[in-house]
Amino acid sequence: MKIALLGGTGDIAEGLVLRWSKAGHDIYIGSRSDEKAKGIANEYIEKLDELGIESNIQGMPNADAAKEAEVVIISIPPEYAADTVRQIRDSFTDQIVVTPVVSMDRHEDKSFVFNPPPHGSSALEIKEALPDTVKLVSAYHNLPAKELSKIEQELDYDVVICGDDEEAKEVITKLTEDMPNMRVLDAGPLKLSSMIEAITPLIVNLNIKHKQNFSVKFK
Amino acid sequence: MKIALLGGTGDIAEGLVLRWSKAGHDIYIGSRSDEKAKGIANEYIEKLDELGIESNIQGMPNADAAKEAEVVIISIPPEYAADTVRQIRDSFTDQIVVTPVVSMDRHEDKSFVFNPPPHGSSALEIKEALPDTVKLVSAYHNLPAKELSKIEQELDYDVVICGDDEEAKEVITKLTEDMPNMRVLDAGPLKLSSMIEAITPLIVNLNIKHKQNFSVKFK
Numbered sequence: 543m544k545i546a547l548l549g550g551t552g553d554i555a556e557g558l559v560l561r562w563s564k565a566g567h568d569i570y571i572g573s574r575s576d577e578k579a580k581g582i583a584n585e586y587i588e589k590l591d592e593l594g595i596e597s598n599i600q601g602m603p604n605a606d607a608a609k610e611a612e613v614v615i616i617s618i619p620p621e622y623a624a625d626t627v628r629q630i631r632d633s634f635t636d637q638i639v640v641t642p643v644v645s646m647d648r649h650e651d652k653s654f655v656f657n658p659p660p661h662g663s664s665a666l667e668i669k670e671a672l673p674d675t676v677k678l679v680s681a682y683h684n685l686p687a688k689e690l691s692k693i694e695q696e697l698d699y700d701v702v703i704c705g706d707d708e709e710a711k712e713v714i715t716k717l718t719e720d721m722p723n724m725r726v727l728d729a730g731p732l733k734l735s736s737m738i739e740a741i742t743p744l745i746v747n748l749n750i751k752h753k754q755n756f757s758v759k760f761k
Numbered sequence: 762m763k764i765a766l767l768g769g770t771g772d773i774a775e776g777l778v779l780r781w782s783k784a785g786h787d788i789y790i791g792s793r794s795d796e797k798a799k800g801i802a803n804e805y806i807e808k809l810d811e812l813g814i815e816s817n818i819q820g821m822p823n824a825d826a827a828k829e830a831e832v833v834i835i836s837i838p839p840e841y842a843a844d845t846v847r848q849i850r851d852s853f854t855d856q857i858v859v860t861p862v863v864s865m866d867r868h869e870d871k872s873f874v875f876n877p878p879p880h881g882s883s884a885l886e887i888k889e890a891l892p893d894t895v896k897l898v899s900a901y902h903n904l905p906a907k908e909l910s911k912i913e914q915e916l917d918y919d920v921v922i923c924g925d926d927e928e929a930k931e932v933i934t935k936l937t938e939d940m941p942n943m944r945v946l947d948a949g950p951l952k953l954s955s956m957i958e959a960i961t962p963l964i965v966n967l968n969i970k971h972k973q974n975f976s977v978k979f980k
Contacts, residue, residue: 649952651949651950653949653950653952653953655952655953655955655956656955656956656959698980699980702963702967727967727971728970728971729963729966729967729970730870730872730966730970731870731872733868733872733874734872734874734962734963734966736874736875736959737874737875737959737960737962737963738963740875740955740956740959740960741956741959741960741963743953743956744921744948744953744956744957744960745979747948747949747953748921748946748948748979751947751948751949752946752947754979756979756980757979757980758977758978758979759977759978759979759980760964760967760973760975760976760977760978761917761918761975761976761977761978
C-alpha cells in the first residue's frame with residue numbers, strides 16, 4: 543500500500559517505516575520542509591539497504607505525502623498535530639488516516655498525566671480538523687519506539703484501535719499484522735479513543751519508575 | 762492482616778475474600794445491613810470449607826468492619842462509594858484504604874466510556890471523603906472477577922497501583938502477592954489514578970466485542 547508518515551521522524555515513525563518497507567509497502571515521508579523530508583527518507587533507505595532490504599521511500603512536503611497515500615499516519619507531536627492537519631486539509635479526500643497522537647502534561651513531581659484537548663481526545667480533535675470523507679482510525683499510541691525500530695525482533699504486543707469505519711479498521715489491522723507478531727484489538731467507535739490514549743502517560747510513568755520499556759498485552 | 766471489604770458482595774470481592782482467606786488473613790465483610798453482611802460471610806465460609814480451607818470471616822455493618830481492619834477495600838458501586846465512605850467517616854483513623862472504584866457511562870451504542878467525577882478520578886473523590894490520616898491506595902480496578910474467584914487458578918496479571926504513601930503501597934503489594942502470581946506495578950502518586958481507572962471501561966468494551974475476559978499485562 544501507499545503509506546504516508548507526516549512528520550516522519552523520531553518516536554514510532556522509524557519502526558513503522560522500516561517494518562512496512564520490509565513488508566513491501568511504498569512509503570511517503572512528509573515534513574514541513576521538503577529538504578528535511580528527503581534527508582530523512584535517505585536515512586531510512588540507507589538503513590534498509592544495510593539490512594539488504596530494498597525499499598521505496600520518498601520524502602516530500604506533508605501536503606504532497608498526504609495526497610499520494612492511501613493511508614496517512616499523523617506522527618506529529620500533540621501540540622502541532624491538529625493544526626498541521628488543518629493546514630493541509632485540502633490534501634485529504636477519502637484516505638484512511640491514523641492518529642497515534644496523545645496529549646500529556648508533566649507535573650512538578652515529574653509524573654506524566656493525560657491531558658486531552660477539550661474534545662476529550664486527540665483523535666476527536668483531529669477528526670474535527672479533517673474533511674468528513676476521511677476515515678479516521680485511532681491506533682499505535684502505546685508502541686515502544688525503541689523495540690519497534692529493531693526490525694529483526696518480533697513484537698508480542700497488542701495494538702488497541704478504535705474508529706467509526708469498519709473497513710478502515712480492517713485495513714489498519716492487516717497493516718499492523720504485517721509487523722510480526724502484533725495483535726490488533728478493536729475497541730469500538732472513535733469516541734473511545736481517550737481511554738486508549740490515557741494508557742500512554744501511564745506507561746511512561748511505569749517505564750520511568752521501573753526502568754522498563756513496557757507495552758500492553760491483554761490476556 | 763485484618764482486612765475489611767465494605768459492600769463485600771459480587772464483582773472482585775468474592776475472589777479477594779477467598780484468596781486472602783486461603784493466605785491466612787482475617788476478613789471483615791461490611792454491608793449496610795448487619796444481617797446481609799453475616800449472610801455473605803457465611804456463604805464465603807462454606808465455600809472455603811468445601812475446599813478444605815479454614816477461614817476467619819465475620820460479617821458486620823460497614824462502620825464496624827472499617828474500624829476493625831488494618832486494610833479496608835471499598836468494593837462498593839461507584840455511585841455509592843464516596844457517600845458510603847463519608848457516612849462512616851468516623852470509623853477511619855490511620856487504616857490503609859484501597860479504592861478499586863471506577864465510574865463509567867454506557868452510551869446508546871452500548872459502548873462504555875470512562876466518566877470520572879469532577880475530581881478527575883474516583884480515587885480523588887474518595888480521598889476527599891476520608892480523613893487525611895487515612896492512607897489511600899488506588900488498586901484492583903482491572904481484575905477479571907470470574908478468574909479471580911477461581912482460587913485454584915494462578916493469575917498472570919499486573920495490578921497497577923498508585924498512592925501518596927509509600928508504606929501503604931508496600932503493604933498492598935505484599936497482600937497482592939499473596940494471590941499467586943500477580944505482579945504489582947507502582948505507577949506513582951494518587952493523582953495518576955484516572956489513567957488506571959480509564960483502562961476498565963476499555964477492557965469492558967474489548968471483552969464484549971471479543972467475547973473475552975481480559976486483564977492487563979505490561980511487558
